[in-house]
Amino acid sequence: MKIVSVEIFDIEMQEDIIIPWHPVLVRVTTDEGLTGVGEVALAYGAGHSAGAAATKEVAERFVIGANVWNREALWEKIYRSSFWAQCGGPLILPAMSAIDMALWDIQGKALGVPCYQLLGGKTNEKLRCYASQIQFGWSEKYEHLYKQQEYYDVTKKVMELGYTCVKVDPLLMDRQGKRHPSHTKYFSHEQIEMFRERMAAIREALGPSGEIILEVHSATTIPSALQLGEALEEYGIYYYEEPVAYHDSKLQDIVSRRSPLRMAAGERIFGRNGMRAYMEDRSIEVLQPDIGLVGGLTEAKKMCDYAYTYDVLVQAHVCGSPVATAAALHLETAIPNFLIHEHHSHALKHYNVELCDIDLQPVDGYFTVPEGPGLGINLNDDVVNRSPKVTVTQA
Incomplete structure (x- = not known):
């Protein structure tokens, strides 16, 4: 099962709130039609747009075409080959986090079990x-x-x-x-x-x-x-x-x-x-x-x-x-x-x-934990599509 697209949503609030709030959400789609969701955890502070951009680059260079079941190998490849992941910090690792979360979600859905299993x-x-x-x-x-x-x-x-x-x-x-x-x-x-x-x-x-x-x-x-x-x-x-x-x-x-x-x-x-x-x-x-x-x-x-x-x-x-x-x-x-x-x-x-x-x-x-397959949660397209979105697919 191969990854064919990665959507990245850099959420913009549709109303004024006291402090900035910009979740960066990711949806990975496979050639079998299964999808998984993840998040770059930079919703607060400064850096959400950098996190979204890093996720796009990671998806383009490493994720498209990868085998969903080789999650550990993909993690290691990004970690070793992206250069900056090995020093930690809130750039490449958050991008890896969102992709990784989505792969766990897809694997759970494919097997019909929640991720905690x-x-x-x-x-x-x-x-x-x-x-x-x-x-x-x-x-x-x-x-x-x-x-x-x-x-x-x-x-x-x-x-x-x-x-x-x-x-x-x-x-x-x-x-x-x-x-x-x-x-x-x-x-x-x-x-x-x-x-x-x-x-x-x-x-x-x-x-x-x-x-x-x-x-x-x-x-x-x-x-x-x-x-x-x-x-x-x-x-x-x-x-x-x-x-x-x-x-x-x-x-x-x-x-x-x-x-x-x-x-x-x-x-x-x-x-x-x-x-x-x-x-x-x-x-x-x-x-x-x-x-x-x-x-x-x-x-x-x-x-x-x-x-x-x-x-x-x-x-x-x-x-x-x-x-x-x-x-x-x-x-x-x-x-x-x-x-x-x-x-x-x-x-x-x-x-x-x-x-x-x-x-x-x-x-x-x-x-109590969601009992549906995978993470047990999906994005609300009517809402997330109101924000800037980038889709990475095979060239």
């Missing part, structure tokens, strides 16, 4: 999930919460939906609701008090048994990360996500040894080679690989198995379209070191949900 079967019947990024609210409307009462209210809201764990970045907005993305120096006393007020509100709403994941998006450096961890320890932090940048594993190592909090990272760690130092240093307890960045399900599964040998737990990073959610659910269903699933506030928004044919939402704080 191909990954080893069902280890986890139900997947506990957390409400991610509650500082943006938890509704159809995208908000920037900054008042203490708002943090209490949004926590109560997600608890009513069955969540018992939330993730929050309490640093993102100042007292006036203006966004502050970087905190490289020591915090002032007033700033620390503001962060403590927000965390206290969340803890009060959750009660003693709920969990709080502290996320700072690598906005802090070693001095401010350590200061923050000490200031917020009393609120019972489940784990501390991305306290430093990930261009140097020793930064994480220093923070992990000196902070009282458990550590998590992985969104900007690329593949097994990228994670090795963090495993050997024992500087993270929770690995957060993004399937749409590390090389697809092929590489993500290997990363999870590698983490298992170090007793490191896994929470896939998910911040994309429903395709990203579906892929993560299949992976997390299969692995024994699964901890919890990330359900992002973007996943609630109609502009994201409408990209696909099913709406993946948890029930009472838990997910």
Whole structure:
């Protein structure tokens, strides 16, 4: 079964939203008419158009005409022959990720089984999930919460939906609701008090048994990360996500040894080679690989198995379209070191949900994996075709 076309959709929002949101979706078609979907996980930040362009080039040079069943060989060929894949980073690997995801999807459809069966079967019947990024609210409307009462209210809201764990970045907005993305120096006393007020509100709403994941998006450096961890320890932090940048594993190592909090990272760690130092240093307890960045399900599964040998737990990073959610659910269903699933506030928004044919939402704080063949999800052509699209076919 050969690949005959690759469609790449660089999604443009049809309405104004507070922050840029551009999922890059891929559909691979075979000579037998089967299709598979994947995603380049660059929906946020800067770089989505580069990801789309890289996917086009990878498809032209390596993918068209390839045998769907030789997925591992194709992965290795792109990795070794594209030159830039071997240094990691968010260019070639995300393109490989989208193609790889689509091939798993096609193989599952061809065999009539869901992808988790191909990954080893069902280890986890139900997947506990957390409400991610509650500082943006938890509704159809995208908000920037900054008042203490708002943090209490949004926590109560997600608890009513069955969540018992939330993730929050309490640093993102100042007292006036203006966004502050970087905190490289020591915090002032007033700033620390503001962060403590927000965390206290969340803890009060959750009660003693709920969990709080502290996320700072690598906005802090070693001095401010350590200061923050000490200031917020009393609120019972489940784990501390991305306290430093990930261009140097020793930064994480220093923070992990000196902070009282458990550590998590992985969104900007690329593949097994990228994670090795963090495993050997024992500087993270929770690995957060993004399937749409590390090389697809092929590489993500290997990363999870590698983490298992170090007793490191896994929470896939998910911040994309429903395709990203579906892929993560299949992976997390299969692995024994699964901890919890990330359900992002973007996943609630109609502009994201409408990209696909099913709406993946948890029930009472838990997910079950789609049971259809492959990933169990398809693109909504009426919606994705409104955005720029490139189709790569055989010359």
